[in-house]
Amino acid sequence: MLLVTEIASLKNIIKAKKQKGLTIGLVPTMGFLHEGHLSLMRAAAAENDFVVGSIFVNPLQFGIGEDYEEYPRDLENDTKLAKSAGCDLIFSPTVKEMYPSGYATFIQVERLTEGLCGASRPGHFVGVTTVVAKLFNLVRPNRAYFGQKDAQQAFVLIKMVEDLNMNLDIVVLPTVREPDGLALSSRNKYLTPGQRKEAAVIYKSLKEAESQIKKGERKTKAIRENITKSILLAKHAEVDYVEIVDCQDLSPISTINKGRCLIAVAAKFGKTRLIDNILVEV
Amino acid sequence: MLLVTEIASLKNIIKAKKQKGLTIGLVPTMGFLHEGHLSLMRAAAAENDFVVGSIFVNPLQFGIGEDYEEYPRDLENDTKLAKSAGCDLIFSPTVKEMYPSGYATFIQVERLTEGLCGASRPGHFVGVTTVVAKLFNLVRPNRAYFGQKDAQQAFVLIKMVEDLNMNLDIVVLPTVREPDGLALSSRNKYLTPGQRKEAAVIYKSLKEAESQIKKGERKTKAIRENITKSILLAKHAEVDYVEIVDCQDLSPISTINKGRCLIAVAAKFGKTRLIDNILVEV
Numbered sequence: 001m002l003l004v005t006e007i008a009s010l011k012n013i014i015k016a017k018k019q020k021g022l023t024i025g026l027v028p029t030m031g032f033l034h035e036g037h038l039s040l041m042r043a044a045a046a047e048n049d050f051v052v053g054s055i056f057v058n059p060l061q062f063g064i065g066e067d068y069e070e071y072p073r074d075l076e077n078d079t080k081l082a083k084s085a086g087c088d089l090i091f092s093p094t095v096k097e098m099y100p101s102g103y104a105t106f107i108q109v110e111r112l113t114e115g116l117c118g119a120s121r122p123g124h125f126v127g128v129t130t131v132v133a134k135l136f137n138l139v140r141p142n143r144a145y146f147g148q149k150d151a152q153q154a155f156v157l158i159k160m161v162e163d164l165n166m167n168l169d170i171v172v173l174p175t176v177r178e179p180d181g182l183a184l185s186s187r188n189k190y191l192t193p194g195q196r197k198e199a200a201v202i203y204k205s206l207k208e209a210e211s212q213i214k215k216g217e218r219k220t221k222a223i224r225e226n227i228t229k230s231i232l233l234a235k236h237a238e239v240d241y242v243e244i245v246d247c248q249d250l251s252p253i254s255t256i257n258k259g260r261c262l263i264a265v266a267a268k269f270g271k272t273r274l275i276d277n278i279l280v281e282v
Numbered sequence: 283m284l285l286v287t288e289i290a291s292l293k294n295i296i297k298a299k300k301q302k303g304l305t306i307g308l309v310p311t312m313g314f315l316h317e318g319h320l321s322l323m324r325a326a327a328a329e330n331d332f333v334v335g336s337i338f339v340n341p342l343q344f345g346i347g348e349d350y351e352e353y354p355r356d357l358e359n360d361t362k363l364a365k366s367a368g369c370d371l372i373f374s375p376t377v378k379e380m381y382p383s384g385y386a387t388f389i390q391v392e393r394l395t396e397g398l399c400g401a402s403r404p405g406h407f408v409g410v411t412t413v414v415a416k417l418f419n420l421v422r423p424n425r426a427y428f429g430q431k432d433a434q435q436a437f438v439l440i441k442m443v444e445d446l447n448m449n450l451d452i453v454v455l456p457t458v459r460e461p462d463g464l465a466l467s468s469r470n471k472y473l474t475p476g477q478r479k480e481a482a483v484i485y486k487s488l489k490e491a492e493s494q495i496k497k498g499e500r501k502t503k504a505i506r507e508n509i510t511k512s513i514l515l516a517k518h519a520e521v522d523y524v525e526i527v528d529c530q531d532l533s534p535i536s537t538i539n540k541g542r543c544l545i546a547v548a549a550k551f552g553k554t555r556l557i558d559n560i561l562v563e564v
Contacts, residue, residue, distance in 0.1 A: 007447065011449075019303075021301075102530075102531065103445055104391050104392040104393050104394060104441055104445060105389065105390070105391045105392075105411075105441060105442050105445035105446055106389070106390050106392065107387065107388070107389050107390075107446075108387070108388050108389075108390065109386050109387045110386040110387070110388065111386050112386060129387075130446075133446055134445075134446055134447050137446055137447040137448050137449055138447045140449065159386055159387060160387050163385055163386060163387035163416075164387055164389075164412075164415055164416055164419055165289065165416045165419040165420045166419050167293075167419055167422065248384075249384065
């Protein structure tokens with residue numbers, strides 16, 4: 001497996017692969033890889049001739065006071081894991097390589113980024129869409145892989161690709177979970193043992209909501225209140241948002257109608273903000 | 283020559299050309315083609331295997347109260363001219379094809395878009411960068427051609443390509459002029475015969491500024507005042523801006539130092555806003 005840190009080298013390698021007519025899969029990550037990332041890499045390896053994983057903690061998608069500095073990093077272990085999952089190349093640039101002095105260009109997806117994490121983290125999705133567009137242009141993948149755990153991110157990136165007529169497919173794969181249901185996240189590392197135990201309540205509350213809906217509940221207010229109540233039973237928990245939104249534009253809905261809706265939660269355990277979601281079809 | 287209006291057809295054609303390993307040149311235009319556009323198409327034909335000209339009056343780059351509705355259109359004549367200049371395909375989509383209902387994604391280049399036409403036309407360059415990025419993604423050109431007449435546009439697009447790591451070269455070619463010096467523009471059609479005659483003063487004033495600099499003048503205030511004075515001698519003229527800016531970030535300079543600077547003018551003759559510029563090397 002190749003480890004590449006410079007854009008010029010990456011471009012040369014990609015150009016050669018393209019000229020050979022190989023298909024390319026891209027898995028953009030911020031590193032500190034877990035089974036969620038690795039499941040994306042394995043899928044990419046199964047579906048493409050050449051797999052690029054990117055590892056870049058993107059300062060542009062962190063707000064002031066967020067955890068950019070503390071975000072866990074372990075490139076050595078990441079490269080081992082990525083290799084074992086079928087990656088052919090890891091691209092791990094410096095911040096200066098991605099955003100040289102005088103950098104000035106930003107991509108904004110409107111509306112879909114207004115609610116959920118977009119409301120709690122202003123500027124976050126501009127950072128995401130901008131860095132992902134850069135990676136798409138550098139790697140020119142046939143397919144790029146993202147996890148359902150970051151549901152809003154996936155919706156926003158699909159919208160960007162569609163709106164800007166980008167020449168690739170976005171593949172969204174299921175959230176990988178711990179045995180107790182907690183969604184895998186590099187940020188789980190921040191949790192104390194007590195918080196970690198409590199954090200399972202997020203997925204539990206989502207599953208309760210799902211069964212409430214299956215039993216016929218259609219009013220989102222009642223469902224959201226139940227989720228909030230369940231989560232707040234945990235001693236360290238603080239709720240950032242509990243939302244039930246339409247899958248077209250991610251706008252909040254008051255009544256669940258036929259089709260797919262997204263139930264999304266962000267909650268803090270101590271200083272650690274965790275997100276999770278489920279799609280429910282009625 | 284092919285005339286294509288649908289994105290799906292364009293994509294299929296481009297895919298086939300790419301698979302054959304052909305190089306592609308793109309000339310994005312708003313149509314009503316003149317010698318300026320045709321010079322770009324001829325250059326594209328000389329340097330690429332396959333040349334795409336786009337003709338799309340992009341509503342996103344027009345402000346409220348600007349001339350989007352009146353902007354001159356003549357697709358039949360344009361296709362003839364484009365063919366004669368070496369175009370292999372004209373892409374002329376509808377507004378709905380480019381911006382379907384729910385469209386939400388925009389590209390912003392900061393700083394370089396703040397002054398000059400960006401100050402007079404808020405939102406204009408977001409419209410330009412967004413539509414051009416879409417065309418780049420659709421046509422996947424090796425080279426894209428733009429005229430020096432829209433100097434700020436060229437600088438902004440070069441910055442976008444660099445910042446977003448887009449995989450193509452921007453080629454900027456000299457402004458084509460009428461015998462009296464007036465820069466060719468589709469908007470010249472709006473001018474009354476009297477205004478048309480007077481409009482030659484713009485380039486004349488720029489050439490005067492150049493010779494002032496060659497004679498040793500380095501203070502931009504004096505140079506700008508002379509340009510304004512010259513233009514205002516024309517009865518129908520109104521000055522929008524006269525600026526002398528650095529070629530790195532397009533910020534105004536007070537003293538001309540060694541290197542290249544851009545002298546840029548926007549002036550109205552009646553309701554018609556014209557722009558022109560020269561690059562001066564000292």
